Amino acid sequence: MKITIVGHEERYLIECLSLLFLPGCSFRDDADGRSAVSRVTLDGERAAIHSSITADGRTAADETVERLAPDDGALARAVARSFYRAGQRLTGLKPPWGTLIGIRPAKKVAALLRGGLTPDGAADYLAREYLTEPGKTALCLAALEEEREALRVLPAHSASLYIGIPFCPSRCSYCSFVSHSIEKARRLLPGYLELLGQEIAATADAARRAGLTVNTVYIGGGTPTVLDADQLDTLMARVGDCFPAGSLAEYTVEAGRPDTITPEKLAVIRARGANRVSINPQTMDDGTLAAIGRTHTAADIERAYREACAVGFDAVNMDMIAGLPGESAESFCRSVDRVLALAPENVTVHTLSLKRAANLRAMGTDIFRGENEKVSAMLAYSQQALARAGYHPYYLYRQKNTIGNNENIGFCRDGRASLYNIYIMGEFQTILSCGAGGVTKFVFDGGERIERIFNPKYPYEYRDRFSQILQEKEKIVSAFSR
Ligand code: SF4
The missing domain is CATH 3.80.30.20 (tm_1862 like domain)
Incomplete structure (x- = not known):
């Protein structure tokens, strides 16, 4: 799968998200007929984002213009959401964790709680920023309860x-x-x-x-x-x-x-x-x-x-x-x-x-x-x-x-x-x-x-x-x- 990135440095994130929709795809094989583009044009706080994925002779795309939140990760999250939507259009899949990659999602939830969010607030944040289904956040919250006792x-x-x-x-x-x-x-x-x-x-x-x-x-x-x-x-x-x-x-x-x-x-x-x-x-x-x-x-x-x-x-x-x-x-x-x-x-x-x-x-x-x-x-x-x-x-x-x-x-x-x-x-x-x-x-x-x-x-x-x-x-x- 050939991946083209323009205007940002989130190649690893785009690779992980590609695997959500095209499991097992190889990024060392440019000749498998699969490709993806993730392109950002920044204008102050505004980001114009283009995402497209091609596989099996079909292409699906997403075009978004977003005003970015002031934190460091805002651009990566916006790029990921756009790419996710393109993947969803191509495959019809809706992976329930959304764009949340990484092996320890409960750590993310714990950090949000430490930052002052309530459990419902954490679920809302993950749904909005990472397109994560509330049921998945609920699993993290339940695991954190048991974790607290083990840490004690x-x-x-x-x-x-x-x-x-x-x-x-x-x-x-x-x-x-x-x-x-x-x-x-x-x-x-x-x-x-x-x-x-x-x-x-x-x-x-x-x-x-x-x-x-x-x-x-x-x-x-x-x-x-x-x-x-x-x-x-x-x-x-x-x-x-x-x-x-x-x-x-x-x-x-x-x-x-x-x-x-x-x-x-x-x-x-x-x-x-x-x-x-x-x-x-x-x-x-x-x-x-x-x-x-x-x-x-x-x-x-x-x-x-x-x-x-x-x-x-x-x-x-x-x-x-x-x-x-x-x-x-x-x-x-x-x-x-x-x-x-x-x-x-x-x-x-x-x-x-x-x-x-x-x-x-x-x-x-x-x-x-x-x-x-x-x-x-x-x-x-x-x-x-x-x-x-x-x-x-x-x-x-x-x-x-x-x-x-x-x-x-x-x-x-x-x-x-x-x-x-x-x-x-x-x-x-x-x-x-x-x-x-x-x-x-x-x-x-x-x-x-x-x-x-x-x-x-x-x-x-x-x-x-x-x-x-x-x-x-x-x-x-x-x-x-x-
Ligand atoms: S480690 Fe476990 S899963 Fe792997 S071969 Fe051995 S028994 Fe099977």
């Missing part, structure tokens, strides 16, 4: 700990994580775990010298439960030795795939101090599960869930995805009902995102075409059904290239919000990461300043660069003693 119990000088296990039983078609199929990479696992144990110890030592207390732990991946019970026990014993259980308010282990879950592993996870597990069906439709490359059934998920309940965790999370290829709205709604019948403490509903490295990408970018309405219906159903069952949104974020630019929402019941998800997604707290693909993120000044250390993505790179990874732990100490 956030200790000073604390961090969360992430531990990555980048191995899975098989690769799901929509996934872009650097995750190795365990069958192909099993020989890498023992060496990986040995180094990971060393990195956890080095991280704990640096955190102690930096005066940081770790209050939540998340072992994710990949699928940590590809480890056998002994490997899980060794890994979690190391975590327990390094980070005293007394300071941990939450300890999650992702047990994403039921084909890796056994009662023995769950017992180890609980005995070693985890109080939350995530068992992720994505869908309860066996046909869709097979189509996305999962080697288990919905009945396996129910079995794993019952086994987790028998062990007794404080919270079980279940992830779902709206918009999986081939899934009808009816099937997704049945999946929601079936998950709710289990009554997990947390349910996270994602919108399918078309990721560059996902196998799904091979099906082409047109797989999103015509999916908006269906996915909106799926999300609306899930939100209503969850509300009826007593769940509240507690965190919310968006990814690029989702169907209809829709969101991912974590829901909780009985106040059992995941602290880790709130702290990390809201950038309220430093995260210390261990393992391949881990990103340590130092959060300073309430999120105003962020610094990152990236671990290598692949397990073999992790092994080869391990001494450098250990040396970089000193940055934890220096970052907090400035």
